[in-house]
Amino acid sequence: MAQIHEDVVWLKPGQVAERAGLAVSTLHYYESLGLIRSRRTAGNRREYRRDTLRVLAFIRASQRVGISLDRIKDALDQLPEEGLPTKKDWARISRQWREDLNDRIEYLTALRDRFSNCIGCGCLSLKSCPYSNPDDILGTQGQGALRFP
Template sequence: MPQIDPDLVWLKPGQVAARAGIAVSALHYYESLGLITSRRTAGNRREYRRDTLRLIAFIRTAQRVGVSLTDIKKAIDELPAEGLPTTRDWARISRQWHDDLTARITELTALRDTFTHCIGCGCLSLKACPYSNPDDVLGLDGAGPRRFP
């Protein structure tokens, strides 16, 4: 099997950011959360493994569907420390998030279908509003908005 030149495995932050479509500051933020890792060169500059691009794609896709960074971190922590994640690893994560995503889709669909009425109301304290104030608990404090989305 052909070997990859070790110098080609490591990318500079600007290279990773450009290929991933994110800012270098986002790389640093993800690293501060423990979502990705880097190494330091002799000159104390960061370098990221090429497979970090796959992790960033996973992080961004999960964020796009509403998965929190905390939950993304938990999933990444369960991936193998060495080697690439397998199809089985990704399927396990998908199963873990399936019910939550399905519930969120149902809620967003219902909100989309009643959005004109809901946004026009503004009171956020109607018994009929299952989104902002289920069971009208905020209505006990009087009229008018109580929380902001």
């Protein structure tokens, strides 16, 4: 584990949570997943580096576009352990996710454009519904409940 310099500004969990717009329990959860780190004071209380706020903003923005916490952790693990991540570090992560994000944008655009045809339809057709079974992909895999083992 990397050493954290003593001259770094440290914040209490309540301060970080308030500034990030999260619950303290969310900080603890993210820490248990290895997304953020804290140190313990002499009184065994957690403290977070101020730059944790930037990491939390990255996590929230990534989740907002559908990136899983596992993929976010993989990306954060690529950042330098010493010092602050640079613009170049963040750009590298962005390039890695570009194709996936473009696929999501394409899917969501198609969903938006076709969604008005579905509202109020009520057909619940697993064969022809463009949302639950686009192009009858499941029909090519045989009969029965394919999504529910």
